[in-house]
Amino acid sequence: MHKEVTYTIQQVAQKTGLSKQVIRKWETRYNVIQPARLANGYRTYTEAELTILQRTQQFVKDGYTIAEAAERAKQTMLSASQPFSTLTAHDFLQALESVGARADEQQLMQLLHKAHHTLGLLTMIDTVIVPFLLRVGQLWCDRTWTEYQEAISSQTIRDFLANARRQIFVAEDAPLIIGSCLPEERHEIPMQLLLLRCALTGYKTLMLGPAPAPRAIEQAVQQKLPIAILLSVSTPTSEAILAPLERFARTTDVPFFLGGHGTDHLPISLTHIHVNNHLHSILSKIATVS
Known part of the structure; x- marks a missing residue:
């Protein structure tokens, strides 16, 4: 397996002609790059980061401010003609x-597709999509980003995940798993991630979407006869939402699973809806029924 080439700050300084102090300043003050750090705290730089520094340096010589130069340097890295095979x-x-x-919704989607083709879907989910979603949440909570920036980034991720799931080949006679947010719950990305992994495992999947009508989940079970129902809740929910689903789960042999941050403080005790936040465990239980 080809090992990724990385550089120390000393090597980057030699290759660019920039002092180590300037490289650190461009990182901390202007966010030109964000190098990874080893356990001992030393920075390591990728080939792409070295290129961004070199291009930023050239744009500065052309008369741009450091912030403008860094932005232009990053844009050249995102051009459609730029090979991404060396990017991590x-x-x-x-x-x-x-x-x-x-x-920029279009460029976000383009980047996601390039990351998919470069890294592979599962690796991309674990090393790009999930960390990026956490970063988006942090930027929004810190008020560094507006609600608009957060919404565009999150919606683009959601669209990418939904399309990626639909393109996975699954046998026509494969058992069906239905996924849904609870009624009034609008955070659907966690369920999109779960269903994508289910599809990669070989299950047919159906997503009911965010904030479904109260009876939509029951009707989907009755009409589609799934092998399991996955429910997600990221925010606090109410007894009025959970109690009808608990009663319905009691009347069917289809197992119901509920996961998400909202399960930390449920308003009622659940017996027929199984609280489980580990997909591997859920799939193991489903496999014993299928």
Whole structure:
């Protein structure tokens, strides 16, 4: 397996002609790059980060401010003609944050597809999509990003995940798993991630979407006869939402599973809806029924 080439700050200084102090300043003050750090705290730089520094340096010589030069350097890295084979998950994360700050939906989607083709779907989910979603949440909570920037980035991720899931080949006679947010719950990305992994495992999947009508879940079970129902809740829910589903789960042999941050403080005790936040465990239980 080809090992990724990385550089120390001393090597970057030699290759660019920039002092180590300037490289650190461009990182901390202007966010030109965000190098990874080893356990001992030393920075390591990728080939892509070295290129960004070199291009930033050239744009500064052309008369641009450091901030403008850094932005232009990153843009050249995102051009359609630029080969991404040498880029790492870390590089894609930096590029996504830069594009997300501009709320550029088209370029966000382009980057996601390039990351998919470069890293592979599962690796991309674990090393790019999940960390980027956490970063988006942090930027929004810190008020560094507006609600608009957060919304565009999150919706683009959701669309990418939904389309990726639909393109996975699954046998026609494969058992069906239905996924849904609870009624009034609008955070659907966690369920999109779960169903994508289910599809990669070989299950047919159906997503009911965010905030479904109260009886939509019951009707889907009755009409589609799934092998399991996955429910997600990221925010606090009410007894009025959970109690009808608990009663319905009691009347069917289809197992119901509920996961998400909202399960930390449920308003009622659940007996027929199984609280489980580990997909591997859920799939193991489903396999015993299928």
